Amino acid sequence: MEDTPLHRDGNWPAGPLSQILSVEPTQAWWRCPTCSMAGTLAQLHVYGPEPGLTARCPGCARVALRPVKEADHIWLALRGSAGAFRFRTA
Numbered sequence: 001m002e003d004t005p006l007h008r009d010g011n012w013p014a015g016p017l018s019q020i021l022s023v024e025p026t027q028a029w030w031r032c033p034t035c036s037m038a039g040t041l042a043q044l045h046v047y048g049p050e051p052g053l054t055a056r057c058p059g060c061a062r063v064a065l066r067p068v069k070e071a072d073h074i075w076l077a078l079r080g081s082a083g084a085f086r087f088r089t090a
């Protein structure tokens, strides 16, 4: 599909994503869309076991993110089962 005035290809968010993915993540701010609790990534409640972890809101247990580590990749789902991004790590 070619670019149209209504949308751009997936390379467009690479610039801002490369900036946020290279900084310390534990102090990233997060706000729950269900109960409105706000805090840092480090304050989420995380459940295992590895390699798949689920980080949930401490107020209402809504899933905030799910990182899954594989040998050469990390999958990252930002909401429940609504899809995931796979990042190459090796």
Ligand SMILES: [Zn+2]
Binding pocket: 032, 033, 034, 035, 036, 037, 057, 058, 059, 060, 061, 062
């Ligand atoms: Zn919540």
